[in-house]
Amino acid sequence: MANWEQLLSLKRFGDKHKRIRKEQDDTRLGFEVDYDRIVFSSAFRSLQDKTQVIPLSETDFVHTRLTHSLEVSVVGRSLGRNVGKAILKKYPYLAATHGFHFNDFGAIVAAAAIAHDIGNPPFGHSGENAMSDYFKNGAGQRFQSQISKLAYQDLTHFEGNANGFKLLTETRDGSVGGLRLSYATLASFTKYPKASLPHKPTNQIAHKKYGYFSQQADFFDEVARDVGLPTSTHEHGQSYARHPLAFLVEAADDICYTIIDFEDGINLGLIPEDYALEYLSKLINHKIDVDKYAKLNTTKNRVAYLRSLAIGTLIQETVDIFMANETAILNGDFHVDLLSQSRYKAQIKDIINISIKNVYRSQEVMDKEIVGYKVLTSLLHEFTTAVEHQLNGQSTSIDRLILANFLPHFNAEQSPTEDWLIDISSHIAAMTDSEALRTYKKLTGMAL
Template sequence: MATIWSDRRVGELSHTPTGRTPDPVRSRFQQDYDRLLFSTPVRRLSDKTQVWPMDANDGVRTRLTHSHEVANLARSIGTRVHSSKPELFLGADLHQVIQPMLSAIGLAHDLGNPPFGHQGETAIGRWFELRKSWIFTNHHNGGPELPVAIPDDLHAEFIKFDGNPQTLRLVTKLQTNIAHLGLDLTSATLAAAIKYPVCAGNRDKQNPIAKKCGYFEAERALVNELRIETGLAEGQRHTLTWIMEACDDIAYSVLDVDDAMKKGVISPDDVLASLLADVTTSTHVAVAKAQTKFREVEAAGRRPELARDIKIGYLRAYFIEALIDHASDGFVAAREAISSFSHRTPLMDDSTLCEKLKSLAQQHAFSNPGVLRMEARGAEAIEGLMTAFWDAIHDRAPEDFDDILARRSGAKSKYVFALISQNYLEDASRAASAGGIAASVRYRELRLLTDMLSGMTDTFAIKLWEELKGMQ
């Protein structure tokens, strides 16, 4: 029977269910979290940008700290909702199912992001956009047509490259496993990790949960199996995905501003003043609490440096508390629409506090000259690396076109191709038997290219580009 709480693993979906001895200590969802926590992609997040690329300040967040915070917030909201409305989770156990699932999808939600965050996604997409006149249809620029071109509806997988579908690909295929199952996570965890439950051809800019591609054509067969197992259909989100999305918004709004304050780009007094000056947030209870505490801090006569840090702590605590309350209340209020898969609006979209904090982050963090300078440097590195790896992937004799692992022709191509992870190469070769467009040589070449680039850390990308530039 299909259930959104299915704990059957990917490797079990093609087999008739058999009796198994449950782990007396950990549920399969707790095992999912453990598998993710100890995986290589999670460790790589420590050198991937949240806001401040390659920052020397150890107190500033990376994608790793951001992901742990999202996992923590998600678990908190799940616990809060379950304590008041357990029926919303259809009998799923809080400790064995809800909490570990939310922890797992919170930890995993950014695993597919390339170096330099969203700017990295943009740089990858731009590389394809500049070559769209031939790369999907021809052997090379001005060259003969491909035997199998990539259909128009799949171009968005590359031109609008996004880390979300790359996450699904990473944990289900690109991690080594004796049976080629990635981390072999449960059906429910994987379904809940799909933020946008549509393929590239079904994107809808007017629908917040379908505005981006949520899985690649390469994973279509897997997603179909997950849907049979969980009962979810195209365009239908898992219940817990709403909570994970809200926590990403909370972390982005509060904690990116928190980092800007820690770096001295904006002071906590400036943040409070901006909130008090805005009619949409001036009377918010969290703002009032912070204002009262600021007066107490100033009356305590602490040194300015210490008073600043104490104020930052109060802002962080009160804002997170207020937004967790908002998300929890919103989830409960939308329970019927969420259960019937008719809900469309993210839980934090009607939070004036969240929106104001996001605007402050955009103004003082994302638009900071230091951030923009490093993003420009990162974009240059990605552009150059994409070209170098494409040249290496495509550089083989015409008679070897169908063999993606064939010997490279040039010396530089041989070196660059040798840098590609064996995991990625194996998947690119095995996918030839997948059937459909995903088995075509060009599709597999482009997936291999994006697999390699998105898997890099910020530091690795910069250092490798500096090295390859010297070989030109």
């Protein structure tokens, strides 16, 4: 069974001595430093020009990965603080003996939540599919015989969550250990504490995807052992249970994309405004101030009012579910997402289904996903071919130009094939939508 003292580890990569909570400066707590480091990172800044739902949208209504991540972080902070209050009431020694505060929980969840999409490639989830398909069904199949089965699985099932862990932790540009976040934050960030193989060994929520590439497996093991994640044994082997606060990070994301993607759809005219009152009122009927609502004279303001009430309802609901299952969660015996246990799960499902039909599958989304698919597969092919030719001594003039212009600091000569393939994939995934499109236009001559 995990224990909260260990789960709230302040340790960072390279630490020689244990960090004690009582010795922390509360004016800038270690977990708050995590948040600051993420916000000031280049990977986080790139989210301002990455698709949330509508790729390359030209309207200010639509959320980017940046605005979505900020909102998930706000919701996550509220979830963490409320759970923290309940945990400290249940285990008073955490405050009395170790000095933990309910804000610690909020700071960890907020930091993990603001980073939760940091590894996602351009063009939304279609970007993950495009990159995976290049290695699974496209020209990237040529590398299968040259790399391990695990590394090939990483590439053919490219995962933004795993790439996020890589971006947060890898040594690059002289920064040893990446952002050097606390192990509590890194473990809470990792919703899927397993490698890409075995693929979906069980129906447990923690096995739905994977959380780190084979490159980072040893470091994740270190993080998991330090925070005391329980091991989970199944017929395909052994993996880790989730950090309890990872459930709150997931819930914050689920709350935001359920309600806010629905709101985006209404503001874009893809979903009728009448649906807002019809569906959201099922979550908040008893909270609506009818007089206040009647005075709101724009669709945007009316939907925003309903959205804020709905999010508030789901925050409290999530906290109640977490605390009702806290013992099972600590034991590693809770295997579903928190909102699946909500009394509002039918209403949540209805809202998501409307968004799928009217927004995610709208013509605009599908048209631009096709563009994203072409862009990313082209970049992968041009970059991997240029590096491959360089290593084989077969570089052409165009190969040398590509390396000099787009990969000037990339050195694959001392790296195994599987490592430089993951590194190139990660490099492309770190691009913004616009940067990827500009690079594609340059490579194809369309920018002239």
